[in-house]
Amino acid sequence: MRQQLLDRFLRYVQFDTQSNAANGNCPSTPGQMELAKTLQQELLAMGLDKVSLDEHGYLFARLPANTSTKVSSIGFIAHMDTAMDASGANVKPQIIDDYDGGVIELGNNQEQLDPQQYPELARLAGQTLITTDGTTLLGADNKAGIAEIITAMEHLLKHPEIPHGDICIGFTPDEEIGRGAHLFDVEKFGAHWAYTIDGGELGELEFENFNASSAVVTCHGVSVHPGSAKNKLVNSMNIGAKFQALMPEHPTPETTEGYEGFYHLAAITPSIATTELLYILRDFDEQAMAAKKAFMHAKVNELNEQLTRGSVSIEITDSYFNMKEKVEPHMHIIEIAEQAMTNLDVQPKIKPIRGGTDGAQLSFKGLPCPNVFTGGYNFHGIHEYASLDQMEKAVEVIVEICRLTAIREAK
Template sequence: MTLDSQDRKELLERFLRYVQVDTQSDENSTSFPSTEKQKDLARMLVEELKALGLSDAAMDQWGYVYATLPSNIPADHPAHGKVPTIGLIAHLDTYFGTPGGGVKPQVIENYAGGDITLPGDSNQVIRYAENPNLARCLGHTLITSDGTTLLGADDKAGIAEIMTALAWMQRHPEFLHGTVRVAFTPDEEVGRGTEHFDVPGFGARYAYTLDGSDLGEIEDETFCADSALVTVEGHDVHPGYAKDKMTNAVRVAAAIIERLPKDFLPETTEGRQPYLHPYDIRGDVSKVEVKFLVRAFSEEELHQQEATLQRIVEEVRASFPQAKVSITIKESYRNMAYAIRKEPQVLEVALEAVRRMGLEPVRKAIRGGTDGARLSFMGLLTPNIWAGGQNFHSVQEWVSLEWMAKAAECALNILALWVERAGA
C-alpha cells in the first residue's frame, strides 16, 4: 500500500484546500460547536465523501461528520464477517489561541535545508537549529503558513490523510478491507470534541485518530487532565482613598500565580513530568478569574497537583482575609492507557502497521490529549497515529507532505492487518 505521485499530488491539494477554511474554535463559547464556521469544512467534507462513494456521509446537528465505507471482503474469504469495524477519526477545528483565518499556505518543494523565513512576517523564522526534524525532511515538500496565522496541520493534515486513504481504496478495489467508519469532529481544541460523539451509532469496534506529529509515532498514552478555575472577589474603591478599604483582586491573583512551584510549569517540564499551567487571566480590582490546566500521567500525580493548587489558594486566602477566593476543579479526560491496556491488540496492530512500512515504530505518551482519550473511556479504544505536523498551535507550524503520505499508508496497513488477523 504505497501512495504514488498522483496520490501525493491529490493529498497536497486536499490539504491546501482544507487549511484555507477558517475553523477556529472558541474556548469561551457555550454553544456546540463553539463556532458555526467549523461546519463550513464539515459540509465540504460531506460532499467529498459522497463523491468518493461513501453515500451515507452526513453532518449531524452538532457538526460531526460521519460516513461508512462498506466492507468489500468476498463471501468465500476466510475473513468474511469476522473483521471488526474500524474507525478513522480527525478533528475539524484549529487552536483558539492563534489566528486561524485567512491562512496563506506556503509550499516549499525539495527542501534543501536551512532556516525558513515566512513571507507574511519576516520576523517569523522556522530555524533549522531549533527544529531538528527539518534535518529528517531534506528533499521533502514542506508546507508552512505565511507567518501571520497558524497552518492548521493540527488536524487538517489528519483529515487530508483519511480522505486520501479513502480515495486510494476507491482506485484499488483489489485491496480488501472490512467496514470502515469515518468521523470528523468539532471542538477538539477546546476539550469538547467527544461531547456529542455518538459511539453506539458510530458502530466501530476500534478506532484510530490521525492527530500526532512525528513519522512513525504511535501514541497510546495521554495525560490525565483536569481544569481549575480560581475566582478572586475583591473590593474596589477610588485608589486615592483606598487605604484600609481596597481589596485588590488583581494582587491576590498575582500572589497565587507567584506561589506556583517553578518546577511544575509547562516551560520547565518534559517527558512524564506533570504540570500546573495558568493560561488565562482576566478581570479587574473587583474580580479576577484565573484558568489553570492540570496535567499528569497518573491520577495520583494529578490529584497531587490539584492539592498543591488548593494549598496555595488557602495560603493566599489567609494573607488576604478580606478577599473571597474559591476554586472549582472540573474533570477533562484520563490517560487512555488505562483503557487500551485491557485490549492491547488495538495498539499491536498499529505498531505492526508501522513495521510493515519498513519503519521502527516509536511508542509515545502524549503530553496532551486527543479525542481518543475520552473515546477510549466511552468504549471506543482509540490510539493516535502521527499526522506529520510540527510546531502545533504556532504561526511557525509546518508539515512534510512525505510524512503525511506515510500516515495515510499507515492507515491502509492497519486496515489490511485487521483483515489478515480475522482470516488467520
C-alpha cells in the first residue's frame, strides 16, 4: 500500500492543475481535465462501477457494497486543482527518508524547511517526508487526498473480507477558487453523507469552517494628462490608500487564530481612474460577520464624506457558510470518523477550519460533508510538504470508516 500510494502521488503532482479565477469556464484550466481523464482510466482499470466524467471535469465512481445488509452509501471527495499562490508546473518532489528533525534544504535556491520556522517538523522525525524543490508548490493540497482515496478503494477491492456499503468517490475541479461544489450533482453522486479528504496534519477532523464573503471596494478618480492636471486629476490610488488607512490593523490573518475572524486585503488592481481593493472577510459567527460587513459599509460612507473629489463604492458577495449547522444534526458522521482514528491509534483533533472546503458548500446542498486529514502541511506555497507515514494513515482511516459504517448499520 505504501509504495503504491507514493507512486500515485508522485504521478499526480506532475499534472499542472493550478486553477484560474480570471477564467469563468469550468474547469478553469485544461490541466485539470487532463488529470481527470487520467484518473478516469485508472478507476476503470481498477474495476470501479459508474465511472463518469462530465464536461466540467467532475469525476465520479462507485465501489459497490459487499454486504447483504442494506448499508448507507458514503462518499469521499478530493479536488484536482492547486492554488494560484505559487506555480504548480514542473513540480520536482524531494523524498526525505527517515527525516532527522533538522533543516531540509530545498533544491539549490537557498530555500529550506527550518524547524525554527515550522515547529511541527520536530514531531515528524523518523518519518518519510515529500517536499518541493523550493520553486513550486507540491500539490499535496489536494492530490494527496486523491491518492489516498484511490489507494483505499484498491485496498478494499483486494480485501473483500472487509465489509462496506456502496462507496462513492468524487474528484472536483476549481475548489481553490471557490467553485468546486457549484456544479456538483449531489443526487448523481449518490451518497448519504461524505468526507472531504482535504485536511492537514494527522488526526484533523473538521466540521466547522468560516463564513466567507468578499468585498470589492472601488475607488473612482479622474485620469488627466499629468502635464495639465491641476485641479482636474483625481488619483484613485490615493483614494485607495486612504481607505486602507481606515481599516483596522487587527483582526487580520497575521494577528488571529482559532475562532477569531478577520479582514484581509487580498489584492489591489490600480490605475489613475479606477482602483479596486479586494478584501476577504471571514468569521465563524454569523452576527460577527454581519458586523464586519456593516463596518466596511460605514468606512465607505465615512471616506465619501471626507472626499471633495472622487468617490468610493463597495460590493460584498457571500462565498460560503459555516457547515456546522448542517453537520450537527448528523453527528454520527463525526463519531464514526473519530472511532476510526482511535481504532488506528490516531488522536482525533477536532478543530475549526480557518478556511473552506468543497464540503462546506456541499453540506448546504444536502450532503453533510466534514473534512479529514491528508498528512500535508504548508499548503499554497513553495514550502509545502507531506508526510508519507501520515498519508498512509489517512488511507487506513478511509478504509476503517467504510468498515465501521457497515458494522454500525448491520447491528
